Amino acid sequence: MNRIVPLATLALGILAFATLLLVIAPAAQIRQLKATPGLQPYTAQEQRGRDIYVAQGCLYCHSQQPRAPEQAPDAQRGWGRAAVASDYVHDRPHQLGTMRTGPDLKNVGARLPSRDWHLTHLYQPRAIFDWSIMPAYRYLFEVKARAEPGDIVVALPDEFRPDTGVVVASEDALDLVAYLLALDRTMPAPDGAVRDHGYESREPSE
Amino acid sequence: MPLTVGLLLALSFAVSLLALAGLIWAINNRQLKIEQAHAYTIFAEGEAGEPDVDTPESPLEIDRNQYDVRRAGLDVVSRAPVLLLVGSGVFWLVLGSFFGLLASLKLHLPDLLTDQAFFTFGRARTVHLNLVAYGWLSMTGIAVAMWVTPRIFHTPLRFARLPVIGAVLWNIGVASGALAIANGWTDGEEWLEIPWQIDILLAVAGAFFVLPLLATAARREVDHIYVTGWYYLAALCWFPILFTIANIPYIHSGAQEATVNWWFAHNVLGLWLTPLGVGAAYYFIPKIIGKPIYSYSLSLLGFWGLALFYSQVGIHHLIGGPVPTWVVTLSIVHSVMMFIPVIAVAINQHVLVARNMWAVRESVPLRFVATGALMYTLASFQGSIEALRSVNSVTHFTHYTVGHAHLGAYGFVSLVMFGAIYYMLPRTTGRAWPWPRAIAWHFWLVIGGFAIYFVSLTIGGLLQGFAMLDATRPFADSVRVTIAYLEWRSIGGALMTAGHLLLGAHVVALLARGPAWTPDTGYNPEPAVSE
Numbered sequence: 001m002n003r004i005v006p007l008a009t010l011a012l013g014i015l016a017f018a019t020l021l022l023v024i025a026p027a028a029q030i031r032q033l034k035a036t037p038g039l040q041p042y043t044a045q046e047q048r049g050r051d052i053y054v055a056q057g058c059l060y061c062h063s064q065q066p067r068a069p070e071q072a073p074d075a076q077r078g079w080g081r082a083a084v085a086s087d088y089v090h091d092r093p094h095q096l097g098t099m100r101t102g103p104d105l106k107n108v109g110a111r112l113p114s115r116d117w118h119l120t121h122l123y124q125p126r127a128i129f130d131w132s133i134m135p136a137y138r139y140l141f142e143v144k145a146r147a148e149p150g151d152i153v154v155a156l157p158d159e160f161r162p163d164t165g166v167v168v169a170s171e172d173a174l175d176l177v178a179y180l181l182a183l184d185r186t187m188p189a190p191d192g193a194v195r196d197h198g199y200e201s202r203e204p205s206e
Numbered sequence: 207m208p209l210t211v212g213l214l215l216a217l218s219f220a221v222s223l224l225a226l227a228g229l230i231w232a233i234n235n236r237q238l239k240i241e242q243a244h245a246y247t248i249f250a251e252g253e254a255g256e257p258d259v260d261t262p263e264s265p266l267e268i269d270r271n272q273y274d275v276r277r278a279g280l281d282v283v284s285r286a287p288v289l290l291l292v293g294s295g296v297f298w299l300v301l302g303s304f305f306g307l308l309a310s311l312k313l314h315l316p317d318l319l320t321d322q323a324f325f326t327f328g329r330a331r332t333v334h335l336n337l338v339a340y341g342w343l344s345m346t347g348i349a350v351a352m353w354v355t356p357r358i359f360h361t362p363l364r365f366a367r368l369p370v371i372g373a374v375l376w377n378i379g380v381a382s383g384a385l386a387i388a389n390g391w392t393d394g395e396e397w398l399e400i401p402w403q404i405d406i407l408l409a410v411a412g413a414f415f416v417l418p419l420l421a422t423a424a425r426r427e428v429d430h431i432y433v434t435g436w437y438y439l440a441a442l443c444w445f446p447i448l449f450t451i452a453n454i455p456y457i458h459s460g461a462q463e464a465t466v467n468w469w470f471a472h473n474v475l476g477l478w479l480t481p482l483g484v485g486a487a488y489y490f491i492p493k494i495i496g497k498p499i500y501s502y503s504l505s506l507l508g509f510w511g512l513a514l515f516y517s518q519v520g521i522h523h524l525i526g527g528p529v530p531t532w533v534v535t536l537s538i539v540h541s542v543m544m545f546i547p548v549i550a551v552a553i554n555q556h557v558l559v560a561r562n563m564w565a566v567r568e569s570v571p572l573r574f575v576a577t578g579a580l581m582y583t584l585a586s587f588q589g590s591i592e593a594l595r596s597v598n599s600v601t602h603f604t605h606y607t608v609g610h611a612h613l614g615a616y617g618f619v620s621l622v623m624f625g626a627i628y629y630m631l632p633r634t635t636g637r638a639w640p641w642p643r644a645i646a647w648h649f650w651l652v653i654g655g656f657a658i659y660f661v662s663l664t665i666g667g668l669l670q671g672f673a674m675l676d677a678t679r680p681f682a683d684s685v686r687v688t689i690a691y692l693e694w695r696s697i698g699g700a701l702m703t704a705g706h707l708l709l710g711a712h713v714v715a716l717l718a719r720g721p722a723w724t725p726d727t728g729y730n731p732e733p734a735v736s737e
Contacts, residue, residue: 002430011440018517022469026533030462055390057328067526071599073677083528088460093394096464100603103681131682135327136320196534
């Protein structure tokens with residue numbers, strides 16, 4: 001270990017090898033997948049809402065990747081079937097997440113399909129769940145003296161209502177809810193779907 | 207996937223052949239001949255056996271134990287970049303701590319500061335991570351490398367003005383990255399949030415750090431590259447490439463992007479922060495004790511083991527997820543293999559420390575570094591176990607993982623950096639620390655605070671994980687059981703932040719105090735500066 005060039009070459013070679021295995025080989029396998037049948041691309045509004053989701057950092061408390069029944073009771077919680085790679089072909093950037101301070105959201109649109117529920121919940125989560133530690137997203141809403149035509153007024157219990165006026169959803173809040181409602185990937189997984197089958201006692205036959 | 211399996215087989219065959227050829231070359235050229243004598247590279251003539259445990263209380267005392275380093279003026283040449291990088295790093299640490307504390311408070315006080323998007327949890331937490339990872343740890347780690355590299359190579363830092371420019375650019379990059387995230391402009395992947403447009407600036411700034419260090423290594427005045435140098439040289443090759451590749455926009459999406467994400471994110475720890483920390487520990491522990499590490503040849507195993515295994519552990523963040531089974535299993539296997547290099551490093555460093563506990567009692571810098579090195583061992587063991595499928599089902603998606611991440615990035619890397627700062631700054635400025643007792647206060651504040659932090663997140667995380675795995679309990683239970691522990695975490699975090707404020711004030715007081723020494727030098731460092 002007295003020479004720089006061999007040291008650097010080997011170090012870089014090892015990194016290249018790791019890149020091949022962790023980046024290039026999975027890419028070769030995943031990129032050829034078609035979208036899960038029935039999975040729709042996001043509409044312009046849903047994509048705007050997705051960008052809001054990304055910008056607020058929802059990812060840091062909500063995963064979007066239910067686990068298989070062999071591993072965890074995610075399906076019993078209503079979070080949906082085990083996630084497969086082809087469920088995510090439209091996702092840029094991916095929002096799989098590594099934290100569940102809150103529940104998994106991969107199918108939240110199917111589980112909680114009401115726009116008004118989401119608006120109330122985003123404005124003040126504790127208006128719905130007293131145990132919730134989700135931030136209140138008050139900055140996505142406006143308090144107006146009275147609603148104007150076309151305004152969506154947020155329904156709130158008395159204790160969470162502002163002293164005067166009404167709470168109106170901003171464009172951002174409506175886009176975000178449109179995205180949440182679009183999170184419905186309950187269609188069946190295709191045959192030979194790619195996912196981590198490591199918790200099954202046997203690999204599915206290919 | 208027959209294509210992939212065939213590809214992998216062919217690949218491993220080719221790699222084995224290459225490795226064999228490399229091994230033959232290395233044996234032929236005596237590259238693998240490592241002698242215990244090489245462990246003495248860090249000492250000057252007559253220096254080995256002389257401990258350096260005192261925290262100098264006056265500039266006169268700093269002269270002791272400086273040997274040729276002092277005479278050669280090595281620390282003078284590296285002074286400007288080291289001070290600028292340390293000062294910036296500590297600034298980001300203090301600011302980042304406040305964002306971390308705010309994020310922690312928000313988890314049990316969810317209605318705190320909810321009127322501005324700037325302070326929402328998802329942004330404050332992310333600003334915290336980016337400030338401490340790219341501001342504090344990276345800049346301080348580079349500062350230590352700038353100071354140690356000339357010392358182990360017995361030659362002045364080359365192009366010493368470049369890192370000063372680099373530090374200015376890097377600071378602009380970190381500041382604008384944090385502002386971007388706080389304002390909702392993010393690339394949206396963990397550890398890669400800073401928008402790629404700003405990443406270009408960081409990559410350019412990085413080159414200003416890498417070039418001087420490589421140039422210094424190339425013109426070293428010792429034949430042997432000391433183990434710290436292996437870690438530094440490798441990290442300097444790895445991180446720029448990792449950072450650049452992972453930040454190229456528009457090429458990845460979906461589940462495939464997740465593998466790129468975690469290949470990068472775990473390598474930030476494994477191939478960047480860890481080598482910076484382990485490399486520094488390999489220098490400071492023997493240097494302060496005055497004796498070489500336990501087994502120099504074992505350090506070879508530790509280093510190459512880290513390179514081989516750590517580089518492939520990233521996908522253990524996607525266990526049970528929508529990525530191929532084989533790549534998950536590959537990462538789990540490598541995570542477990544990490545026991546090998548970690549035990550090698552542990553034997554080398556902890557045995558030396560354990561045989562010289564008197565030095566730990568006397569030297570507070572060593573106390574920081576040795577505790578940090580111990581945390582490296584613990585964090586790595588914990589990480590290997592956490593990657594096991596059965597354990598991961600409980601701990602994944604919970605606060606347990608946050609505790610683990612802080613054991614590595616804080617317990618290990620940050621503590622080593624604290625020790626390095628306390629040791630370096632008097633020697634590079636010629637000024638004694640104004641309040642020596644504040645150093646011990648800092649130590650006990652962050653140790654106490656971090657113990658509370660880690661224990662509460664570990665217990666809270668486990669309870670959260672068990673609640674989530676129990677189908678008979680509502681999801682709400684997995685939130686409720688954590689609240690008390692999240693409150694304790696805030697208390698621990700507040701103590702840590704207090705320690706960081708003390709460090710920040712101390713660094714400012716040191717830099718504001720009296721004139722620095724001018725080198726009483728028999729060796730003229732000028733040519734090195736003007737190069």
